[in-house]
Amino acid sequence: MIENIIFCEECRKDVAYIETEEIFQNELKGEAFEYKGKKAVCNECGSEVYVAEIEDYNLKALYDAYRTKNSIISLENILAIPEKYGIGKRPLSLLLGWGEMTFSRYCDGDMPSKQYSDILQQIYNEPAFYDSILETNKNKLKSLSAYEKSKRVTEKLLGANNIPLAKIDVVIEYLLCICEDITPLALQKVLYYIQGFYYAFMDEFIFEEDCEAWAHGPVFPNIYHRYSSYRFDPIEGSVTCDEPVLTIYEKTIIDSIIKNLCCYSGKILERFTHSEMPWLITRGDLPVSASSNRIIHKKELGKYFKVVKERFNMINPTDIENYSTKMFEQIN
Structure with missing residues (x-):
């Protein structure tokens, strides 16, 4: 003792x-x-x-x-709200039309007014009430992803029959949970590498979505528009990290890419992709800075990463390190 x-x-x-x-x-x-x-x-x-x-x-x-x-909401209930509804402290303050740091101060022990307390208590007690606020004020949030995450969590609480997430969205949620400082640019490149290396090891693609050969490298357009408001800042992840619906093979490959490629900035990964055949072939004779929505065909993507796997004698996904190290040396 x-x-x-x-x-x-x-x-x-x-x-x-x-x-x-x-x-x-x-x-x-x-x-x-x-x-x-x-x-x-x-x-x-x-x-x-x-x-x-x-x-x-x-x-x-x-x-x-x-x-x-005085019938003021307990600190325990205040702290439980972000986790219960899958939303951050600052986004919740914005959603409620309060100062950006107001809810954070309440989490640190500041006492809310009776008016604000009643709102928070009703939110804690009634998911339907929170859902109505989320729908009415979603335009006050700085990112669509914060709304989408909270909406899914709230629908589960309400017992809604949710449409399963697309695999690309499952992977993104996992990446945002594990990679705390991933920017929109880096996210695009990491998704491209997950798509390519998954095919190299598994002979099938993990996503249905196609990426396009934009000026700054491969881009999944819908994902770009979802997170474009973050610009050069890291994307805000979830408050809690749910266990991802990933197979052991998917998770093994993604974890290796997180370890060996997420360590580089988005700009470095962009330079990697600019020296790789899928982007180069798709761009063709376009000027370097020209806009383009040309699709990087999965056939070209799969063929390139199969060759990479063979050239670098990759036995298992941990060997992706050999490729990332070589690419970094090549651009420096």
Whole structure:
């Protein structure tokens, strides 16, 4: 058993202490409250000693007593809302038309007004109420992905029969969960490599979607438009990471690409793709900066990555490291 040790002002030395339960009376915002708290007592002289953790506990107990008496939502319920509805603290504040940091302050212990508390309590209790806010105010969110994620989570709570996510969306959710600082540019290139290397190892494509040979490399157009508002900033991932609906083979290949290619910036990955045949063949004689929606045909993509697998003697997906290292050396 670990013994609690603290400095005792009376004994003038470090001593063991015990915790006892006490009934305290204190004032908060002009009101008197009685609540159950804790007290730390020196084991040697019996005097009260200061323990920061116990003081924090007692302060929370006082605030909880205030919340209960005034029907203010509990801190526990506030903290549960983002996870329950799959939305970040800042996006939730924007959705509610509050200051961007308002909900974050409540999560840190600030006391909401009764009006705001009632809204949060109703959100916590009633998924249908939250869903109506989400639909009405979705234009206040900075990204479509935040809305889509929260919508799916909310529909599950409401018992809706959801259409299964497309495999590309499952992969994106996994990438955003694992790669905390992936930008829209990097995401496009990583999806391209997942598509290519999955075919190289499995003889089939993981996505149905085609990518196009844009000026800055391969791009999946619908995914580009979904995250274009982030521009050069990392895409905001989910608050929670659900277990992805991926097979063991899919996850093994994706994890290797995360390890060996997500370590590079989007601009570096763009330079990789500019030296690879699928993009070069599709662009043809187009000027470097010219816009284009030419599709990189899966036949060309699959053929190239099959050759890469053979050339680099890839036995399993961990060998993708050999290719990424060589490509980085080649562009420097």
